[in-house]
Amino acid sequence: MATPRVVIVGGGFAGLWATRALRTAPVRITLVDRGNHHLFQPLLYQVATAGLSAPDIAAPLRHILRKQRNVEVRMATVTGIDADARRITLDEGDALAFDYLLLASGATHAYFGNDHWAAHAPGLKTLDDALDLRRKLLLAFERAEAATDPAERDAWLSFAIVGGGPTGVELAGTLAEIARHALRDEFRNIDPSKARVRLIEAGPRVLSAFPHDLSATAKRQLERLGVEVVLDAPVKDIGANGYVLGDRFVAAKTVVWAAGVAASPLGALLGAPLDRAGRVLVQPDLSVPGHPDVFVAGDLASLAQADGKPVPGVAPAAKQMGRLVAHNIRMRLFGGTTQAFAYKDYGNLATIGRMAAVVDLGKLRFSGLLAWWFWLTAHVFFLIGFRNRLVVLLNWWWAYWSYQRAARIILGRDEPA
Amino acid sequence: MATPRVVIVGGGFAGLWATRALRTAPVRITLVDRGNHHLFQPLLYQVATAGLSAPDIAAPLRHILRKQRNVEVRMATVTGIDADARRITLDEGDALAFDYLLLASGATHAYFGNDHWAAHAPGLKTLDDALDLRRKLLLAFERAEAATDPAERDAWLSFAIVGGGPTGVELAGTLAEIARHALRDEFRNIDPSKARVRLIEAGPRVLSAFPHDLSATAKRQLERLGVEVVLDAPVKDIGANGYVLGDRFVAAKTVVWAAGVAASPLGALLGAPLDRAGRVLVQPDLSVPGHPDVFVAGDLASLAQADGKPVPGVAPAAKQMGRLVAHNIRMRLFGGTTQAFAYKDYGNLATIGRMAAVVDLGKLRFSGLLAWWFWLTAHVFFLIGFRNRLVVLLNWWWAYWSYQRAARIILGRDEPA
Numbered sequence: 001m002a003t004p005r006v007v008i009v010g011g012g013f014a015g016l017w018a019t020r021a022l023r024t025a026p027v028r029i030t031l032v033d034r035g036n037h038h039l040f041q042p043l044l045y046q047v048a049t050a051g052l053s054a055p056d057i058a059a060p061l062r063h064i065l066r067k068q069r070n071v072e073v074r075m076a077t078v079t080g081i082d083a084d085a086r087r088i089t090l091d092e093g094d095a096l097a098f099d100y101l102l103l104a105s106g107a108t109h110a111y112f113g114n115d116h117w118a119a120h121a122p123g124l125k126t127l128d129d130a131l132d133l134r135r136k137l138l139l140a141f142e143r144a145e146a147a148t149d150p151a152e153r154d155a156w157l158s159f160a161i162v163g164g165g166p167t168g169v170e171l172a173g174t175l176a177e178i179a180r181h182a183l184r185d186e187f188r189n190i191d192p193s194k195a196r197v198r199l200i201e202a203g204p205r206v207l208s209a210f211p212h213d214l215s216a217t218a219k220r221q222l223e224r225l226g227v228e229v230v231l232d233a234p235v236k237d238i239g240a241n242g243y244v245l246g247d248r249f250v251a252a253k254t255v256v257w258a259a260g261v262a263a264s265p266l267g268a269l270l271g272a273p274l275d276r277a278g279r280v281l282v283q284p285d286l287s288v289p290g291h292p293d294v295f296v297a298g299d300l301a302s303l304a305q306a307d308g309k310p311v312p313g314v315a316p317a318a319k320q321m322g323r324l325v326a327h328n329i330r331m332r333l334f335g336g337t338t339q340a341f342a343y344k345d346y347g348n349l350a351t352i353g354r355m356a357a358v359v360d361l362g363k364l365r366f367s368g369l370l371a372w373w374f375w376l377t378a379h380v381f382f383l384i385g386f387r388n389r390l391v392v393l394l395n396w397w398w399a400y401w402s403y404q405r406a407a408r409i410i411l412g413r414d415e416p417a
Numbered sequence: 418m419a420t421p422r423v424v425i426v427g428g429g430f431a432g433l434w435a436t437r438a439l440r441t442a443p444v445r446i447t448l449v450d451r452g453n454h455h456l457f458q459p460l461l462y463q464v465a466t467a468g469l470s471a472p473d474i475a476a477p478l479r480h481i482l483r484k485q486r487n488v489e490v491r492m493a494t495v496t497g498i499d500a501d502a503r504r505i506t507l508d509e510g511d512a513l514a515f516d517y518l519l520l521a522s523g524a525t526h527a528y529f530g531n532d533h534w535a536a537h538a539p540g541l542k543t544l545d546d547a548l549d550l551r552r553k554l555l556l557a558f559e560r561a562e563a564a565t566d567p568a569e570r571d572a573w574l575s576f577a578i579v580g581g582g583p584t585g586v587e588l589a590g591t592l593a594e595i596a597r598h599a600l601r602d603e604f605r606n607i608d609p610s611k612a613r614v615r616l617i618e619a620g621p622r623v624l625s626a627f628p629h630d631l632s633a634t635a636k637r638q639l640e641r642l643g644v645e646v647v648l649d650a651p652v653k654d655i656g657a658n659g660y661v662l663g664d665r666f667v668a669a670k671t672v673v674w675a676a677g678v679a680a681s682p683l684g685a686l687l688g689a690p691l692d693r694a695g696r697v698l699v700q701p702d703l704s705v706p707g708h709p710d711v712f713v714a715g716d717l718a719s720l721a722q723a724d725g726k727p728v729p730g731v732a733p734a735a736k737q738m739g740r741l742v743a744h745n746i747r748m749r750l751f752g753g754t755t756q757a758f759a760y761k762d763y764g765n766l767a768t769i770g771r772m773a774a775v776v777d778l779g780k781l782r783f784s785g786l787l788a789w790w791f792w793l794t795a796h797v798f799f800l801i802g803f804r805n806r807l808v809v810l811l812n813w814w815w816a817y818w819s820y821q822r823a824a825r826i827i828l829g830r831d832e833p834a
Contacts, residue, residue, distance in 0.1 A: 036555065036825075053471065053473070055470050060603075060825045063603060067602065127826065127828055128829065146491065146511075148511070185484065186479035186480060186490075391808060394807060398807075404480070407471075408453070409453065409454050409475045411545060411548065
């Protein structure tokens with residue numbers, strides 16, 4: 001009998017953890033990803049805000065998996081999935097046959113039907129997004145310095161981050177810190193600390209996945225850093241020169257989208273039932289209804305926990321799903337029974353800015369400096385690759401000590417918006 | 418009397434050193450650059466070959482100059498120079514008046530009238546060039562791994578670097594090292610160490626600015642690293658699938674241009690006499706004939722030394738020119754006599770690859786491991802910014818110890834060529 005072929009699409013937390021969990025399985029694995037790297041997404045906002053370089057939070061998939069001889073890594077985009085014929089097609093025209101498939105292509109931003117906002121309010125999902133955003137944020141201060149019209153100058157110094165989840169909170173807090181500290185003394189015509197950094201949330205509180213008291217703490221910490229937090233305020237429109245809040249237009253040259261995610265479009269290629277966000281409604285064992293050998297894991301999978309709440313779209317859930325899919329593929333190989341997914345929630349962390357974070361470990365909740373140290377330690381610990389950890393620690397130590405940002409380099413040839 | 422206005426175009430070695438040398442002068446300086454950063458160009462090949470991140474070798478001009486209160490930094494492109502009216506115009510439409518002008522906008526690549534080669538053989542002058550080149554080099558191995566046709570696979574594994582100067586030698590040596598060491602064990606269908614890395618030089622030896630014996634040593638060191646050195650071989654044509662050498666077409670998907678530089682086009686805007694490479698023929702005091710208050714320094718200036726040889730286009734010469742222009746502007750301010758430029762040559766270093774370099778200090782010449790340590794120490798010492806030095810040292814220590822490259826991340830959304 002030929003060695004069973006496993007195709008895994010996506011080298012994020014779900015796909016990479018599944019691949020590694022299959023290292024001793026008698027299978028041939030092909031890991032397909034559009035990029036060449038695994039990305040440590042929890043620190044992506046640091047690349048966007050010029051604290052880290054792109055390679056600091058990414059490692060080549062080939063390098064991570066070089067010693068796992070049953071894996072072949074393929075950099076390509078999936079263009080079709082035929083679950084019945086057990087085949088996926090790639091952008092280069094060729095196809096990969098599989099006996100087992102894991103689809104773990106994650107999520108992208110969603111503008112809730114307002115796709116024309118995308119041009120004016122970029123989101124943050126990939127390293128390219130982060131470098132584009134860094135360019136946009138740093139250029140805004142350059143344009144403000146060069147502006148001769150006071151209204152134009154103010155519009156360049158007006159920043160809005162839409163969405164009060166972890167990404168929005170991190171971006172707003174860090175941007176306020178940059179304006180107040182990192183850019184001090186560097187401009188002659190503007191005072192960067194007068195920049196207006198607004199965090200806009202449609203719901204009644206920031207970090208809604210956290211308990212109410214930690215949301216309130218996060219809001220206070222943001223305000224202390226200089227962020228203006230606006231709650232219960234859905235954005236009505238976004239254009240090149242500002243946004244509409246309620247019935248009022250606010251001039252702002254820089255709007256960042258941190259409000260919504262939708263599943264990767266690959267879910268739709270599967271032909272399986274999807275939820276409203278485009279995620280695949282999976283069986284308890286993470287397989288696709290009617291296709292017991294096709295699995296979905298990570299942000300692309302839609303599954304309820306025992307208490308009815310959805311499994312959250314966070315890295316620990318993706319890793320746990322990836323490992324369970326590996327286990328269930330082994331069960332199928334050896335004729336065993338697949339196991340249902342049960343999310344183990346070890347807690348929830350969010351950072352806000354300099355020495356400010358919130359930690360929710362269930363019974364134990366804390367915030368401020370201690371939470372920030374806890375957050376920092378956990379994130380450096382989970383970073384893949386020995387060298388990256390050292391460089392990230394060195395950058396943070398330097399940033400902390402100097403109030404500076406290490407990666408304030410504007411890259412890219414495109415003309416600014 | 419109003420404070421005299423000095424406009425300096427270009428934040429490279431010449432422009433930045435002139436700016437700093439004017440820190441106590443009673444002038445108002447505007448430093449104009451297209452980018453937001455000073456670039457440590459001698460290490461640019463390390464970014465292209467994935468050893469360093471872009472921000473490791475660059476620092477924001479604003480940050481470097483934040484404490485020098487007589488300077489304003491302006492990120493803009495110069496579109497016109499009127500030396501008689503003492504005014505330059507910028508891309509955003511506004512103009513800057515000056516009493517003294519220093520033009521130090523450097524050099525760009527030149528294809529000697531074969532501009533259609535540019536699309537197939539990119540050069541290396543800016544950080545964006547380096548990231549494009551990194552992408553191209555890393556993608557070639559990905560394409561080779563995915564190729565099903567053996568001839569196509571070989572073409573993806575065939576690399577040519579055109580030009581045997583310091584940049585060509587560094588790129589060829591490092592690329593051979595990557596193919597042989599960094600990528601080991603990572604591919605399943607190809608053997609990266611079988612990649613063909615060719616260094617093609619039209620003249621009779623590599624590193625022609627060095628003494629003959631060091632050129633010969635450099636060639637031997639390159640060959641030991643796995644580079645095929647081809648001398649006396651002008652390239653006749655370059656296309657998407659290969660190049661023509663003599664009357665033979667060689668299949669190669671990746672050709673890099675390190676063969677020629679031309680002066681920045683801003684020299685032509687000045688209306689002064691230029692040499693064949695487009696550089697401005699300056700007076701001995703670095704002023705422009707007929708415009709004693711307009712100076713040119715760095716790679717854009719064309720000047721002969723006392724022995725008739727041209728001042729070389731290297732960082733030490735640019736710094737020395739920048740400082741002399743600052744001195745001569747002071748002389749003009751106070752009615753003194755300007756001084757003629759005399760290049761102080763402290764020696765010439767070139768690195769070749771792992772533990773291989775050549776050093777020419779006039780009477781003292783050496784190569785190999787000792788030269789490599791000398792090169793490394795000198796380059797880290799001259800890197801601007803305390804933090805960058807630490808990060809670069811850490812990266813090199815890690816690369817040396819692990820044979821790995823820290824920045825092997827493919828960035829950019831464009832489709833590969």
